[in-house]
Amino acid sequence: MSFLVPAMLAGLAAVAVPVAIHLLNKFRVQKTDWAAFKFLADSLRKNERRLRVEDAILLAARCLLVALLALAFAQPALRAIVSAGQDLTGPVAALVLLDNSASMAQSDGVATRLERAKTLARDWLDQREVRASAALWLVSDRVEPLVESPSADAALFRKMLDGAAVSARGSDLAQGLRAAYQTLAGISGRPREIRVYSDDQTRAWRNLDEIKKLAVENPGVHLRVVTVSAAGEPNIGVTDFRASGGVAAVKSPARYRAELANFGDAPAPAVRATLKLDDGTVLDEKAVPQIEPGATQFVDFIVNFFTPGFHTLTVEIPPDAFPADNRRTLALKVTARAKALVAEGNASADEPADRDGYFLANALVPLPRDQAARYYLELVFANAARLDPATVSDCQAVFLCNPPAPDAATASVLKNYVEAGGNLVIFPGALTDADKFNAALGDLLPAKLGAAKDADREEKFIAWQSGDFEHPVTALWNESGQGTLGAVRVSRYCPLTVRDGAGVIARLANGEPAVAERAVGKGRVVLFNSTATPEWNNLPLHPAFVPLTQRLLGWLGGGDDTRLTLRPGEPFVAAVPDGLANREFTVQPPGENVARETGGQVLADGDRYTVRYPFTEKTGAYRVYVGNDEVAVFAVQLDPAESDLRVVAPEDLAQLAAAPVAASAKQQATLTVTREFWFALLILAALLAVTESALAHWFSFGK
């Protein structure tokens, strides 16, 4: 027994008050002479004993009343050293965490994991005590309370449980458990329990150490894990689908890569991947001979678009027990024409090949000159020393080749261009004064440009790294069949000191950055450490120069496309023409024959107008309309980790259950209030007060 507000025990001193009043009354005596003394004396003699007893009873009752009040305000409570495995008495307060991540859609042919989990939760609800209470939360990579806190309303619980559905989200039980422990911490005096209904997917329990720690820190809360999956359930899924090269432009081949993974225990033979365009038109179909257990296979598709605008590409594999990852959709915007600016430091060379942008221009438009006009990309040339806003404003990318340090006006033009969404690629050269260049464009550059220097004098050059590329632009050359960038040799270069937050596309063999990139505003800046001509390196002559340039251009142009592919629940935001300001927009969600629904209103967002649509829980393609005009398309893709249906080792979950008791029961066990008595004491005090009043009245007038 202990007291929650022990300071109130000082109130016990008030027990002296009734005694003091009693004594005070004894001393506060009025006097009178009395003639009929003998009758008074007789009465007193007869009643003396009774009066003493009555006085003692009343005094004791009053003292007890004060003591009870003091004790009640001190809030006496029974505390117990409670560990997670210890049962308390009384109706349980339970918080049910129901995993509704995408993996819960896995079906055994009869019911999905979620349906089995709901059945088990319903069975538990039927068996629990009448006075027990339960809360219901859906947990994926977010927590969605359906019954916020433990409630005795079983009907509400059942209704919410019945309505629970699988989401397309990933799983993270740790965050749900963290919130659940916090909620149950506010409940005392009853057994508390967290019941997790999950598929014990490895992904869901990836923060197992944190969960164990939570269990240890909350020994008074039972953690019961009810699993609904069986180890070894096969699954083959499309875990990734993205552009991997080229630009999504009309009549321009672009490469798209799908990643197929086998999460089962057996090899998956002859996996067929089908690529579909927009409304289901099959563009291509490829078969992967076999995917080993736990392995992934890439399938590349080359796509030529014939119409500009928004398109979706969907890759599908044959159906299996987990349909959610059997298809993956990509949204992209196909451009009809694009323009790139090649700004040269020396644009007046006698021979075209001596121009600073000659090799780059050919790589950007890799067609004979007579066919170049039909190519989607139009090249514009300019002097790098002086650029004006009109020249750069409508270019998809600006390439600075051997640029001198720009003057203030040109630097301002470039900054505004990049921050507004433009892409700037810089190849330094002999005309580039590193210090002045840093001074003029330092806040744009992904790296500080060092003074040009020669490569090792003995070797005469430094090669690029030959593998282990991490950047999407160069990741292609991790595959041996694509050749190697290790043959790119640099004889002179400007050392790059990469800034925080910048990425490295490629490095020299000595580890120094060869190409760095950084997002600035809505645009991106790429900085090479050497020239775009064979003057300082052999990159322009290397077979990889064209694909590297194309991949770089595609990656730079794909920034918009990456914004068209979202995770479930991620809000979609896209700029639309100003003329649509304040118009209502509608959205057609994924699915066949799904009607458009109201999406909202085109509203101003800074200096542009945007559509914003937050209801992106389903996977697939969403089409956004203003009136009947399609203004945007975007796709929502399943969290690829949800395809991995492998389960956490049972012994790990067993450890979780045992952890609070075995590991640190004595150290971590906490004193928990198991029962409070203040209310009972108040009731007792009230009864005593009534009794005291009745007794006082009876004693005074009854005799």
Next chain:
Amino acid sequence: MNTNLLDPNAVASGEALGILARKIVEGYRVGEHSSPFQGFAIEFAQHREYAPGDDMRHLDWKILGRTDRYYIKQYEQDTNFIAHLVVDCSASMNYGSGDVTKLHFAKGLAACLAYIILSQRDAAALALVDTGMKEYLPRTDSLGRMPHILDRLASLSAGGGTKLGVALEQVSRQARRRGIVFIVSDLFDDEEGFANGLRLLNYSGNEVIVLHTLDPFELTFPFKGQWKFTDLESVNELQTSPADIRKSYLQNFDAFRARIREICEKYNTHYALADTGKTLAEIVSGYLAFRQGKGRP
């Protein structure tokens, strides 16, 4: 003359009602009250045969003429009465919850009775008693002696204990002629002694009237809180919460009054409560009206 003791209302109502002796009294002159002595006055009583020595003036000549027998005519004699006013002046009479103590009330009551008695030409004697007969004013039938009685009553102060038995025995010796004895007292005394005193007075042929003088607080005991009571006739004290013992006290006190009434009935004595919370007029007129209703025995 100390007239403070005389309540005009009480005297007026008392005079109107008058005091008639309920028993035959032995007066010493002709009055309004029946005398035990049959003489030759106005009211014919009976005939008896003549005996030698009888006064020939009372011979009934008509009977002699008709029957030749000698009969003497006898008549009832009316006389005055002598009222003894016994006033208790023990210390217990000094209690009064209001402005009036029991003693003061008893003095007023005695004064009014004395005035009424003297004004109807009867005689009054005053006996002031505590443990014995403290003072005795012999009988007088002269209203002119009233100031003397009042002065004596006014100068009376209470003190000492109470022995009514002794006092009433002494009064009975003084009241040799049969008359009326008014006892004005709270009777807080030995009940046996009081009964003995009544017995003596009753056997002496006196009509005894007890005017039991009590304070309203003694009758109702309305005290609240803690009180210390000091006995007026001793040094005893006691402290109590009166509310706790009120019922018991009232039971005791009512039992005492019941015993007193029993004693009074036993000795053919009128008992009347003289509540000092009421006015003298109420007490006097109330009692005399009751007495008149009873009539002469």
